[in-house]
Amino acid sequence: MKRKKLFVCCILLFACTFAFAQGKSEKPTLTFWDENAGETRTPYYQELINRFNSSQNRVTVIYEGIPSSSAKEKYDVAIATKTTPDIGHCNAAWGSNWLAQECLVPLDNYFDSWPESADINKNYLTLNRNLDSQNRLFLITDTVSTPLMWVRTDLLKNAGIGIPRTWDEFFNAVKVLSDKKNGFYGFSLRGGSGSCVELQHVLYAYSGIPTYFDKNGKCTINAPEHVEFLKKLVSLYNVYTSESDITNGYKEMVAAFDGGSAAMIFHNTGSKAEHANALKPDQYQAVSFPVSKQGTYSYTAGSQGGYCIFTTCKYPDEAWEFIKFMLSEESNSYFNEKIGQIPMNNKVLSENWVAASQCTSEALSTLANPQCHLVEQPKYLPEYSKIMNTLTPPNFQAVLAGEMTVEKFLDTWADAFTEAYAKYKTGK
Amino acid sequence: MISLRQNKNLKKFLCLYLPLIIASIWTLFPLYWTVITSLKTSNQIVSKPITYFPSPVVLEHYAKAWNVGGFSRYFLNSLFVSLVSTLFTVVFATMDGYAMARYKFKGKYLFLILLLCTQFVPTAMLIIPLFVIYNKLSMINTPWSLIITYITFHIPFNATLMSTFIKGIPDSLEEAAMVDGCSRKQAFAHVLLPVLLPGVAAISAYSFISSWNEYLYALMFTTSSRNYTLPVGLSMMIGEYSINYGQLTAGSVIALCPVVLMFMYVQKFMVSGLSAGAVKG
Numbered sequence: 066m067k068r069k070k071l072f073v074c075c076i077l078l079f080a081c082t083f084a085f086a087q088g089k090s091e092k093p094t095l096t097f098w099d100e101n102a103g104e105t106r107t108p109y110y111q112e113l114i115n116r117f118n119s120s121q122n123r124v125t126v127i128y129e130g131i132p133s134s135s136a137k138e139k140y141d142v143a144i145a146t147k148t149t150p151d152i153g154h155c156n157a158a159w160g161s162n163w164l165a166q167e168c169l170v171p172l173d174n175y176f177d178s179w180p181e182s183a184d185i186n187k188n189y190l191t192l193n194r195n196l197d198s199q200n201r202l203f204l205i206t207d208t209v210s211t212p213l214m215w216v217r218t219d220l221l222k223n224a225g226i227g228i229p230r231t232w233d234e235f236f237n238a239v240k241v242l243s244d245k246k247n248g249f250y251g252f253s254l255r256g257g258s259g260s261c262v263e264l265q266h267v268l269y270a271y272s273g274i275p276t277y278f279d280k281n282g283k284c285t286i287n288a289p290e291h292v293e294f295l296k297k298l299v300s301l302y303n304v305y306t307s308e309s310d311i312t313n314g315y316k317e318m319v320a321a322f323d324g325g326s327a328a329m330i331f332h333n334t335g336s337k338a339e340h341a342n343a344l345k346p347d348q349y350q351a352v353s354f355p356v357s358k359q360g361t362y363s364y365t366a367g368s369q370g371g372y373c374i375f376t377t378c379k380y381p382d383e384a385w386e387f388i389k390f391m392l393s394e395e396s397n398s399y400f401n402e403k404i405g406q407i408p409m410n411n412k413v414l415s416e417n418w419v420a421a422s423q424c425t426s427e428a429l430s431t432l433a434n435p436q437c438h439l440v441e442q443p444k445y446l447p448e449y450s451k452i453m454n455t456l457t458p459p460n461f462q463a464v465l466a467g468e469m470t471v472e473k474f475l476d477t478w479a480d481a482f483t484e485a486y487a488k489y490k491t492g493k
Numbered sequence: 494m495i496s497l498r499q500n501k502n503l504k505k506f507l508c509l510y511l512p513l514i515i516a517s518i519w520t521l522f523p524l525y526w527t528v529i530t531s532l533k534t535s536n537q538i539v540s541k542p543i544t545y546f547p548s549p550v551v552l553e554h555y556a557k558a559w560n561v562g563g564f565s566r567y568f569l570n571s572l573f574v575s576l577v578s579t580l581f582t583v584v585f586a587t588m589d590g591y592a593m594a595r596y597k598f599k600g601k602y603l604f605l606i607l608l609l610c611t612q613f614v615p616t617a618m619l620i621i622p623l624f625v626i627y628n629k630l631s632m633i634n635t636p637w638s639l640i641i642t643y644i645t646f647h648i649p650f651n652a653t654l655m656s657t658f659i660k661g662i663p664d665s666l667e668e669a670a671m672v673d674g675c676s677r678k679q680a681f682a683h684v685l686l687p688v689l690l691p692g693v694a695a696i697s698a699y700s701f702i703s704s705w706n707e708y709l710y711a712l713m714f715t716t717s718s719r720n721y722t723l724p725v726g727l728s729m730m731i732g733e734y735s736i737n738y739g740q741l742t743a744g745s746v747i748a749l750c751p752v753v754l755m756f757m758y759v760q761k762f763m764v765s766g767l768s769a770g771a772v773k774g
Contacts, residue, residue, distance in 0.1 A: 096716075103732030104562070104740075129717050132728035142713050146624045148633065150716075210734070316736050323539045335734035343539045368733075 093380050095126045095151040095387065100140070101370070102130025105338050109403045117390045124383035126152070137450075144168045149375035152384050157369045158444045158453075160196040160204050165447060169203040170374040175385045176202055185392060186409040188439055192366055196445045206371040207392055208406045210335035211364065211428040212266035212354070219348045220249075220328040231355045232271060235329070236297060242328040243305040253327030254298070254306045256465050258314040261457040261478070266354075266365045267331050268294060269440045273357030277443055277482070282490065284482035287475035290358055295464075295471045302465045311465045322349075333367055334424045337405035351424035353431040362437035401425075407432075448485040456481055524749075531555065531742035538738045554739035555747070562740045564747055566719055567726035572751065574636050574711075574722060575704040578643035582700040583693060586648050590655025591681065595664065605656075608649040616646070620713050627714060638714040639722070643704045651696040658692030659685070694762030702752055723748040 099110055107130050114126050129150065131139050137159055143149045144166055155163075163169055176182050189206040197203060214235075216228055224242050229235040239251030255263050265286065272290035279285055302310060307321070319336055321327035323343035340349050357363050372388045374381050390396055394412040401408035402418045407428055419425050431437055443449055457478050463469035530538055531554050532547040558564045593605060623642060624633065632638040662685060670680040686693075708724040715721055721729070727748065730741040 101733045102718075102729055103735055104730075104737055105732055105735045127717075130729065132712070132725065132731065133733040134728055134731060135712050139712060142620055142624055145621050146628055148624070148628055148716075315734070316731075320539060325540070333734075339735050342535060 092122065092125050093383065095124055095378070095380060095384055097126050097128055097152045097387070098140070098150040098154065099128065099130045100136035100153070100155050101133040103133070106404055109400050113391060113396050113400060116396070117387055120390070121386070123386065124380060126387050144375075147377055149377045151375060151378035151380065152387060153373050153375060154207075154370055155204070155373060157193065157196065157204060157206065157371060158450055160193070161445045161447050161449065163373075164197055164203060168376055170376055170378065170381050170384075171201045171203060172205060172374065172385070172388075173202050175388075176205065179389060181389075181393065181410075184394070184410050184412050186411060189366070189369060189409060192369065192439075192441055192444075193371060195441065198445075204371040204373045205388065205392060206369045206409050207397055208401050208404070208409060209367050209369045210333040210406045211367040211432065212263070212270070212331070212333045213424070213428060213431075214352045214354060215322060215330050215332055215336065215340065216350055216352050217322065217325065217328045217344075217348060218350050220325065228350065228352055229329075229355065230352075232294075235355065236301075239301055239305045239329065245304075248307075248326055250306050250321075250327050251329060252301060252306050253313060253318045253321040253330050254302055254310040254465075255313050255315070255318045255331070256302075256311040256462055257317070258458065259454075260313075260461050261453055263331050264295075264461065265442070266333075266367070267298075269357075269363045269365055270354035271357055273359030273361045273363045275361075275363060275438050275440060277440055278486055282483065282486050284479040284486065286482065287472070287479035291475055292471055295475065299464055299471060311462055334406055334428055335368060335404075337422075337424050341405075346423075351427045353427055356436075360436065362431055362434055363440055364432065364437060365440045365442050443482060443486065446482070446485045446489050448481070452478070452481045452485065527742045527745050527749075530738060531746050533739070535739055554743035558740040558743040558747065562726070562730070562737075562744065563718060563721070564723070564726060564744050567721050567723045567744075568747060570636060570720060571705055571722040571724075571748070574639045574643070575701050577636075578640045578647070578704045579697055579701045581640070581644045582647045582651055583697050585644065586651035586655050586696055586700075587689070587693065589648065589652035590657075590659055591685075593652065593656040594659035595667075605653070608653060611646075611649045616709060620709070623710075624713060633714055634716045634720055636720065639704075639707075639711055642710050642714070643700075643707065647700045647703060651700060654696055654699075655689075655692055658689060662688055691762040694759040698755060698759050701755060705748075705752060 097110075097114065099106065107128070110130075111128050114128050118125050137156075140149070140153065140155065140159065140163075144163065149168060185205065189209065190202070193204045193206060194200040194202050214229075218228070220242060221228060221238065226238055226241055227234075229238045242251035243249065268286065268291045271294040272288055274285050274288055274290065277285060285291075307326070309317070313321075315332075315336075318327075318330050318332070319339050322330045323340060334351065337351070353362070354364075372391060374384045374388070378384050391400070392410060394410050397408045397410040398413040398416055398418070401413065402416075402422070405422065405424065407425060408414065408419075413419065414429060419429065457474075460469060460474045460477055464471055464474045529545070529547050532550045532552070533544070534547075534549070534551050534553075537544060537547065593601065623638075627633050627638040632641075666684050666688070667677070667680040670684045671677065675683065706724060707722075708728070711722040711725050712728075715725065718726075718729070723744070727741060727744050730737045730744060
């Protein structure tokens with residue numbers, strides 16, 4: 066009996082040691098949060114993560130998708146409670162808040178020692194570095210959606226007019242295409258959520274002003290050219306646009322375009338998938354904003370997402386391996402081809418799909434134009450999100466409703482950023 | 494000349510039936526639109542002119558939402574969290590309500606006030622402290638963090654409601670049972686509880702629906718999609734640049750079904766229960 070008990074104990078001890086040993090040799094797991102989960106991106110992330118996990122034995126990456134409408138709040142709670150994921154993909158506009166909370170790992174050493182670092186778009190690297198007061202790199206952009214105009218080529222053809230290539234042609238086309246009695250409009254204005262983010266793209270595209278702040282630190286959003294353009298744009302509202310445009314968010318604006326009740330919208334390459342689902346290729350086209358008053362192409366940086374490593378990550382070297390994999394030519398090409406956005410690995414630009422994708426090649430050809438310059442939006446200011454999402458949109462609605470003048474609206478906007486910029490400079 | 498009877502019928506139609514019809518259309522049209530959108534093809538959803546009847550009727554969005562969109566998992570998560578939290582809420586709220594209705598003890602009034610004061614705290618304020626607590630207890634990304642939260646938030650109001658129901662039942666019923674030899678527990682179970690069914694139905698329905706529809710805590714306390722509940726799963730259908738209207742509406746109909754079925758069963762109890770509580774309170 067005693068021998069039996071001893072034998073059983075030995076077996077149990079062996080089993081426990083074996084199990085413990087197995088546990089010890091398991092690969093570490095890294096969590097990756099995607100701030101824009103959904104069927105247009107999640108499957109491609111999961112495919113790339115499977116490829117990464119299969120290609121190496123150091124670490125296993127797990128994908129976690131977050132609804133985009135609440136992604137910032139979820140990240141904020143995670144940062145406040147120190148439960149951030151190991152790797153995050155996020156909007157660059159959140160960067161300044163996060164840097165102030167010191168929750169991100171600087172990537173300079175990793176990036177500088179990476180042989181393929183020269184392949185990554187330098188303009189956007191500069192914008193990422195500018196998020197930090199010491200120009201350190203905390204976020205690397207892998208995909209960008211650049212602002213442009215979407216036009217319904219079928220509706221323009223029916224009306225017998227060509228694609229507008231100047232601002233005068235654009236305003237003329239809006240008027241010609243509108244048939245208010247039958248519920249068709251030449252343009253759908255974004256007056257609701259996200260309105261001023263889109264508005265600033267088109268204001269700078271019209272004026273050609275190269276910088277968001279002048280040399281005295283004053284915000285240029287209320288320049289006379291912007292006032293002039295905005296007055297023309299606002300005069301379209303409820304005459305050549307639907308009355309409901311005052312509350313239009315992204316969804317309503319795209320629905321109007323895809324449904325055929327609006328012939329043109331201002332948006333970016335990111336909505337390509339929606340249009341491709343709803344329309345045939347010969348029914349729509351991406352068109353770069355016309356040349357500005359100064360004869361240049363002035364583009365604000367657009368929506369830039371990127372990878373970062375949080376300080377709670379216990380395996381930053383392995384996390385960097387994952388980011389390198391995602392930024393590599395093959396992965397960056399695969400992902401951006403599938404989601405219809407601009408790749409940040411320069412080697413991808415010469416691939417066949419880029420030339421075959423109308424909106425990508427349209428955006429790239431304008432960006433490559435020597436007369437094109439990027440206007441850096443002040444995403445490095447902690448007040449950027451608050452001003453763009455809380456202060457300015459209701460004021461824009463007041464302008465559309467006739468309760469505020471264009472001058473007052475742009476002056477308020479400019480004053481808010483001028484003050485924030487001054488605070489930022491003195492705090493440096 | 495309109496006869497008196499016809500005049501009466503006309504007045505009844507204009508003052509009663511017509512407002513009811515308008516209110517019904519106002520309330521039911523969004524539901525109707527959701528259902529027919531879920532049955533349309535993707536092209537038909539965004540095309541003009543607007544169609545009020547799907548043609549052809551397709552069920553692909555339901556199949557995709559359930560199999561590919563993850564709604565099978567979200568549905569089970571929501572069901573588990575809602576049922577468990579409702580069960581515990583009903584048990585604790587009934588016990589609490591009974592104590593407040595039948596017993597006299599020091600600080601009873603103060604306890605009632607404190608219980609109601611918890612309702613003044615905005616739920617968003619408690620996200621971070623609750624998250625820290627659950628994180629230390631390794632409960633983040635488990636359904637139990639949601640269950641405990643929902644129970645905690647639902648008990649005060651439901652206990653107060655139950656207390657009002659119980660006060661409306663004469664205590665002579667229990668006294669008679671106890672005189673006949675029942676213990677207090679037996680008197681509660683065999684005499685009081687059957688009479689309390691409308692109240693139990695009312696608080697069950699309220700607790701279940703609140704747990705079923707809750708979004709903010711479900712989003713914050715779960716970190717992987719396998720633990721998401723239906724409201725979070727529905728929000729995943731809306732991306733930054735894309736909205737899957739078909740799966741979104743199909744998922745909404747799937748989310749609606751248990752609540753509608755539950756209401757169909759308990760509605761007779763709810764109406765009498767809520768009104769009894771309101772009048773006698």
